Amino acid sequence: MEYLxxxxxxxxLALMLSTLFGYIRTxxxxxxxxxxxxxxxxxxxxKYAAYGIDAVLLMPNEFLGGIxxxxxxxxxTGLFLAGGLKASGGFxxxxxxxxxxxRSPIGLVGTLVILINLPVISSLPCGRILAAALxxxxxxxxxxxxxxxxxxxxxxxxxGAFTRNAMGSCxxxxxxxxxxxxxxxxxxxxxxxxxxxxxxxxAFSLMLGTAVVALFLKLISQKIYPNDVSLREAPDAMAxxxxxxxxxxxxxxxxxxxVIFVISLLTAIFQPLGKMxxxxxxxxxxxxxxxxxxxxxxxxLEGIILLPVTAMAAGFLAAGALAATDGxxxxxxxxxxxxxxxxLGVAGMLAIFVQFxxxxxxxxxxxxxxxxxxxxxxxxxxxxxxxxxxQLAIVMxxxxxxxxxSCxxxxxxxxxxxxxxxxRAETGFIKGAYTFASMAIMAPMAAIxxxxxxxxxxxxxxxxxxxxIKMIAAFAILIAGVNILLLVAGSxxxxxxxxxxxxxxxxxxxxxxxISGAILAFxxxxxxxxxxxxxxxxxxxxxxxIGFMVPRSLSKRMTSTLSxxxx
Amino acid sequence: MTLPxxxxxxxxxxxxxxxxxxxxxxxxxLIVAALFPxxxxxxxxxxGITLAIVWFKNYRKTGSRKILYFFGAVLLIKLGYFISYxxxxxxxxxxxxxxxxxxxxxxxxxxxxVGEGQGFRGPxxxxxxxxxxxxxxxxxxxxxxxxxxxxxxxxxxxxxxLEKGMLVRPSEPEMFRGATETLTGYVNAIASALAKGIPDFxxxxxxxxxxxxxxxxxxxxxVTINALAILFAAFMVFEYALQSMLxxxxxxxxxxxxxxxxxxxxxVKEVEGVQMPMGLVLLTRLGDYDRVMELSKYCVGCGxxxxxxxxxxxxxxxxxxxxxxxxxxxxEQGIGSEKETA
Numbered sequence: 072m073e074y075l076x077x078x079x080x081x082x083x084l085a086l087m088l089s090t091l092f093g094y095i096r097t098x099x100x101x102x103x104x105x106x107x108x109x110x111x112x113x114x115x116x117x118k119y120a121a122y123g124i125d126a127v128l129l130m131p132n133e134f135l136g137g138i139x140x141x142x143x144x145x146x147x148t149g150l151f152l153a154g155g156l157k158a159s160g161g162f163x164x165x166x167x168x169x170x171x172x173x174r175s176p177i178g179l180v181g182t183l184v185i186l187i188n189l190p191v192i193s194s195l196p197c198g199r200i201l202a203a204a205l206x207x208x209x210x211x212x213x214x215x216x217x218x219x220x221x222x223x224x225x226x227x228x229x230x231g232a233f234t235r236n237a238m239g240s241c242x243x244x245x246x247x248x249x250x251x252x253x254x255x256x257x258x259x260x261x262x263x264x265x266x267x268x269x270x271x272x273x274a275f276s277l278m279l280g281t282a283v284v285a286l287f288l289k290l291i292s293q294k295i296y297p298n299d300v301s302l303r304e305a306p307d308a309m310a311x312x313x314x315x316x317x318x319x320x321x322x323x324x325x326x327x328x329x330v331i332f333v334i335s336l337l338t339a340i341f342q343p344l345g346k347m348x349x350x351x352x353x354x355x356x357x358x359x360x361x362x363x364x365x366x367x368x369x370x371x372l373e374g375i376i377l378l379p380v381t382a383m384a385a386g387f388l389a390a391g392a393l394a395a396t397d398g399x400x401x402x403x404x405x406x407x408x409x410x411x412x413x414x415l416g417v418a419g420m421l422a423i424f425v426q427f428x429x430x431x432x433x434x435x436x437x438x439x440x441x442x443x444x445x446x447x448x449x450x451x452x453x454x455x456x457x458x459x460x461x462q463l464a465i466v467m468x469x470x471x472x473x474x475x476x477s478c479x480x481x482x483x484x485x486x487x488x489x490x491x492x493x494x495r496a497e498t499g500f501i502k503g504a505y506t507f508a509s510m511a512i513m514a515p516m517a518a519i520x521x522x523x524x525x526x527x528x529x530x531x532x533x534x535x536x537x538x539x540i541k542m543i544a545a546f547a548i549l550i551a552g553v554n555i556l557l558l559v560a561g562s563x564x565x566x567x568x569x570x571x572x573x574x575x576x577x578x579x580x581x582x583x584x585x586i587s588g589a590i591l592a593f594x595x596x597x598x599x600x601x602x603x604x605x606x607x608x609x610x611x612x613x614x615x616x617i618g619f620m621v622p623r624s625l626s627k628r629m630t631s632t633l634s635x636x637x638x
Numbered sequence: 639m640t641l642p643x644x645x646x647x648x649x650x651x652x653x654x655x656x657x658x659x660x661x662x663x664x665x666x667x668l669i670v671a672a673l674f675p676x677x678x679x680x681x682x683x684x685x686g687i688t689l690a691i692v693w694f695k696n697y698r699k700t701g702s703r704k705i706l707y708f709f710g711a712v713l714l715i716k717l718g719y720f721i722s723y724x725x726x727x728x729x730x731x732x733x734x735x736x737x738x739x740x741x742x743x744x745x746x747x748x749x750x751x752v753g754e755g756q757g758f759r760g761p762x763x764x765x766x767x768x769x770x771x772x773x774x775x776x777x778x779x780x781x782x783x784x785x786x787x788x789x790x791x792x793x794x795x796x797x798x799x800l801e802k803g804m805l806v807r808p809s810e811p812e813m814f815r816g817a818t819e820t821l822t823g824y825v826n827a828i829a830s831a832l833a834k835g836i837p838d839f840x841x842x843x844x845x846x847x848x849x850x851x852x853x854x855x856x857x858x859x860x861v862t863i864n865a866l867a868i869l870f871a872a873f874m875v876f877e878y879a880l881q882s883m884l885x886x887x888x889x890x891x892x893x894x895x896x897x898x899x900x901x902x903x904x905x906v907k908e909v910e911g912v913q914m915p916m917g918l919v920l921l922t923r924l925g926d927y928d929r930v931m932e933l934s935k936y937c938v939g940c941g942x943x944x945x946x947x948x949x950x951x952x953x954x955x956x957x958x959x960x961x962x963x964x965x966x967x968x969x970e971q972g973i974g975s976e977k978e979t980a
Contacts, residue, residue: 098893098949140868147871199896206898207908347864354867369924372878376896377923380875434895434948484895484948492902498946 075117076401079110079393087439091431091483099434099483103385107392114396133395142255142437143383146247148353149196150375155360156332158370160325162204167321169208179220187233187285190240191277193336194270196247197379198237198478198486206493209233214305223304224293227494231292231501232285234490235479235508236277241379241436242475243273245340246349249436249475253467256448260460267340268525272468273475276516279547280476280508283554287504290562291579295503295572299625301495324364331359378484379435386441399446403455406446410457415609417457418602421450421466421595422588422609428474429509430616432481440474461526462595468521469514469591476513480505497625503576506617511554511583515590519546522594546590553586570623577618584614657884659877659925666873676862677869686712722846732840738832743804744771746835753831757782757823764824766831772803776828792824805829881925887959888922893949896920900943900951909936915943915953922956927967930960 086106089095095102111134118126156162173182185192186209190201210216213226221229242250250269258264293300335356339349360366393399409420424447428439447470449455451463458466479487480502487501494500523539523546561579565572588610589603596602644651655661667685671678689708696702738746750767760782767775776796795808805828808821833839882888898916901907906914912921912933921930934957944952 096948096950098895100893144868144871147875148867151871151874203896203898203913207913348867350871351864351867354870368874369926372874372924373920375875375878377875377879377892378895434897482948484897484899486897488895488897488899488902488948492898492900495902498899 075114076397076399076404078113079396079398080401080405082106082109082113083389083393083398083442087431087433091433093482099438100381100385103389103438107385107388110389110392110396110398114392117396130395134391142247142249142251143380143387144247144350145251145353146196146379146383148350148357149244149246150200150380151357151371152246152332152335152353152360153195153197153200154371154373154375155357155364155366156328157200157204158366158373159328159360159364160322161328161332162325163319163321164325164329165205166208166319170319183229187229187236187281188278190233190237191243191274191281194240194244194246194248194274196241196244197376198234198240199376199378199489201240202234202237202486202489205233206230206489210493213302215303219305223300223302224289226302227293227300227496228285228288230490230494231288231504232281234487234493234501235284235476235505236281238479238486238505239273239277239280239472239476239513241478242277242472243267243270245270246336246353249440250471252437252440253444253447253471256444257460257464257467259453261464268464269468269471269521272517272520272525273472275520276472276513277476279516279551280513283512283551283558284504284508286555286558287507288501290558291565291576292500292504294562294565295576296497296500296625299497299500324366328360328364331356331363335359379437382433382435383437383441386435386438389438390442390445393442394445399449402446403449406450407455414605416602416605418592418596418606419588419609419612421457422591422606423613425466425470425473425514425591426510426584426587426610426613426617427470428477429480429506430613430620432477432479432483432485432506434478434481434483434485436474436477439477440471443474444470458595461522464526465518465521465594466591468525469518469594472517473509473514476505476509479509499622499625503621506621507554507580507583510580510614510617511557511587512550515587515594516547516550518591518594519543519550550586550590554583557583573623576621577615580614580618580621581611582614584610584617586610588613659881662877662880666877670866670869670873674862674865677866680862680866718849722849725843725846726850729840729842733833736833736836736839738829738836739805741804743768743773743832745837746771746832747837749835751831751834752779753827753829753834755823755826755828755830758819762820762823762827764827764831766828768832768835773799773805773832774803776800792820795821795824799828805832878923882923885922885925885927885959885963887962888956890949890951891919891922891956894919894923894951895948897948899946899948900953903942903946904953905938905940905942906936909933915951915956918953918956918960919951922960922963927960927964930957931964934960 083106086095086102086109087099090097090099090102111130115127115130118130169182169186172185173179175182177185186205189205190198193201195201209226209230211218212221212229213219213223241248244250245267248270250267250273254264254267254269257268261268335352338344338356339352357371361368361371390399393402406420406424409415409423410417412419415423427443428436431439433439444467447467448463450457450466451460452458478485481487482498482502487505488498490496491498491500520543523542557579561575564575585607588606588608590606591610592599592603592606640646656665667681671681690705693702693705693708697705736742736745746768748769750765752763752765755762755764761780762778762782763780765777765779766773776799778792781792798808799805805825879892882891894916896916898913901913901916904914908914910933912918914933914936918930918933918937921927921933937953937957939954941952941954944950944955
């Protein structure tokens with residue numbers, strides 16, 4: 072029986088890795104269902120042999136008991152609301168508002184900064200909704216799009232940063248966000264978990280991470296892959312010309328839908344009418360849009376993006392199967408044995424664990440989050456007791472932001488591919504920037520934020536408040552500063568068309584990962600030199616796994632795709 | 639004489655009907671109404687409003703009188719409701735005097751009675767024995783809430799009733815926190831059993847019972863509204879996935895990741911506000927094949943999208959499937975000629 076968990080864990084990981092590396096060309100949800108079935112069959116055989124038919128008959132209960140419906144249903148209803156907004160021209164209304172903003176004193180740059188952070192501001196349950204609506208608008212800022220306000224390089228940065236922000240905004244979303252899965256587990260101790268204990272750390276680190284992605288795309292990616300974006304620059308003769316801005320008009324229904332959307336969102340978050348299920352609020356909002364904005368049911372359906380829904384359901388199924396067949400127990404034992412390795416310890420193991428989804432990026436973060444959050448939960452007082460509740464919350468914050476953002480760099484149809492498509496780049500162009508930011512900025516920043524702000528109970532006169540705010544500011548400057556320095560220094564070391572550039576980038580990853588692991592260890596265990604060193608080693612290992620998976624070159628792949636045997 | 643299609647080919651007819659989205663939506667509503675009686679009132683209102691809108695539009699376009707029949711039906715239902723309401727209210731008032739609660743047990747004749755109440759997850763059935771104006775035993779015959787309510791809560795309540803010999807409210811209501819509906823259902827089951835032992839206990843008329851059960855069921859509460867909201871969303875997503883599975887050649891569109899990588903390599907990229915070819919794939923999910931055919935004129939058929947798509951979807955493939963589906967639809971509507979069938 073002790074081998075059952077290891078066998079099933081092996082099946083699960085082998086299928087996931089085969090999909091990630093393209094050996095299995097089937098949607099990842101299908102692979103997860105296959106993995107579920109295989110695990111259950113193997114589990115049934117083992118259990119029958121060891122305990123008889125009664126143990127097998129209990130398996131369905133054990134398997135289905137792990138499914139958490141709330142995030143799935145909240146996501147479904149959130150997609151409806153967003154679908155209504157899209158169908159009624161709400162995004163057009165948003166575009167008009169953005170145009171007004173551009174003409175205001177904050178100007179183009181200020182508007183673009185707001186635009187880039189719009190996904191995290193609105194926090195929809197899937198970043199693809201806003202990305203699909205606004206990426207075509209961003210494209211118009213370039214020469215090919217008609218406005219010619221931005222150069223090719225600027226447009227790459229703009230689109231890349233916006234997509235990064237979007238493909239992370241599902242984390243802090245209060246309407247079915249990825250973070251809600253973890254908040255559910257933290258709720259067994261923290262009374263405020265269901266009110267969004269993980270929301271602020273995620274949103275804050277996402278904003279900071281977005282800025283670093285912009286810098287990475289500017290200084291690193293464009294130099295490593297100079298010929299892999301087919302966007303065109305404006306010809307010199309035309310560059311100085313001012314293009315006439317096309318008039319964007321929005322229907323009145325669009326403005327109404329935007330108002331209904333905002334009110335529904337605020338009602339769902341702040342519950343001003345008394346405690347009520349978020350799903351009811353969102354469906355009511357969507358139906359109100361149907362009536363007020365006169366949209367068809369088909370329009371509402373158009374807003375549904377099936378991927379996150381099916382991914383989450385499939386993720387829960389796979390997680391349930393692993394739980395019922397001792398797969399998580401085996402994973403726990405493997406991680407437990409990592410803890411026994413002297414140079415890793417708990418801190419090192421956690422530094423690797425929080426980066427797991429960036430190492431293995433799937434098309435939707437929910438797949439692995441649904442499967443791995445229960446494992447992380449077991450590190451706390453529930454089973455292994457490596458961490459107390461506060462430490463668990465800190466690690467959870469770091470893990471969740473890392474997980475949430477993992478759909479960005481995924482080559483399996485991840486959200487980042489929307490950005491690559493819009494900037495006419497080859498698949499993998501954004502991977503370095505996205506994984507670096509998730510690993511080196513977002514995870515440690517979320518941990519620090521959770522430790523110094525979310526877990527502290529402040530009184531108005533408490534001097535700790537100011538002290539903790541200063542601490543967060545100092546860490547934000549330190550983390551961002553170090554990474555910016557790494558990017559600037561790294562880009563200075565680059566030579567034109569040199570293959571060494573890739574290795575310089577990997578070195579940057581290793582350094583960034585080590586620092587990230589050390590900061591995470593500090594956030595969890597405070598000033599403990601051994602633990603910080605162990606965290607740095609764990610971060611180094613994770614960074615090696617992430618850094619070496621960033622593609623070395625893209626052009627060959629593009630050529631083979633367009634003219635090679637694959638066509 | 640040729641038999642009508644439902645009789646000639648019942649399975650084929652049912653399959654054709656199932657392929658129509660509106661029919662499926664009605665089917666979903668019927669399933670929900672059958673499974674959740676408390677949702678019937680809301681469903682009834684929704685279907686009523688939908689029919690009113692559709693028939694009002696018909697009236698404005700074609701002068702169809704269906705809307706008048708609709709108003710007639712609404713009027714009749716309203717009338718029936720008022721009659722039932724009057725009946726139920728007067729019976730309820732009469733019941734207050736004869737209720738079996740507390741000292742009311744003195745009205746109950748000796749004997750064993752079976753009663754039913756509605757718990758959180760289904761019906762609760764009890765058998766109550768009364769002797770010398772005291773409750774002497776309570777047996778639980780059916781109890782659907784075993785999963786959610788701890789075993790010890792109901793026996794504690796039972797003991798309390800047996801000690802006092804009459805139906806009373808629990809002395810420690812905190813013990814039942816989170817199980818209000820179960821407890822209420824259990825109490826109602828006992829009360830309804832005891833009511834059967836009271837001679838001339840006022841009963842609702844059969845017509846009122848049938849009317850209220852058919853059109854209104856149980857009064858909708860927050861739990862029902864939330865469940866309906868979730869069911870609505872779930873059915874819509876199911877419907878969305880089903881559409882492409884029912885149409886040959888479009889099944890793969892369910893798997894679209896919405897990643898837009900196909901848009902990046904497509905020489906057309908965007909026309910008429912639709913991202914090509916991703917938009918075509920998504921339109922087939924909706925079953926909007928006419929729109930796919932409209933947009934198909936822009937596709938240059940280069941197939942780059944298929945090589946780029948992580949799951950191998952392609953614009954040309956979707957277009958040909960949409961053509962097939964649209965032609966099939968026309969044939970079923972009797973528009974297609976024999977030649978086209980060949």
